[in-house]
Amino acid sequence: MPKHLIDTPRETQDTRLGRFLQILRNQAPHQSTRKLVTRLRARNDQRLAAYARIARGRQA
Numbered sequence: 577m578p579k580h581l582i583d584t585p586r587e588t589q590d591t592r593l594g595r596f597l598q599i600l601r602n603q604a605p606h607q608s609t610r611k612l613v614t615r616l617r618a619r620n621d622q623r624l625a626a627y628a629r630i631a632r633g634r635q636a
Contacts, residue, residue: 605613
């Protein structure tokens with residue numbers, strides 16, 4: 577007796593779509609990586625401002 581369409585496991589359905597999403601997610605940077613990069617960039621700007629203040633203090 578053949579199985580009903582509902583009896584098929586979900587894992588085997590839309591395998592092409594699942595593979596496409598997996599490739600897409602692997603190519604894009606993770607959200608936590610993006611947050612870390614933006615935080616590090618902001619920190620570098622703060623360091624530059626602090627170094628400039630120190631340099632101005634020594635010159636003045």
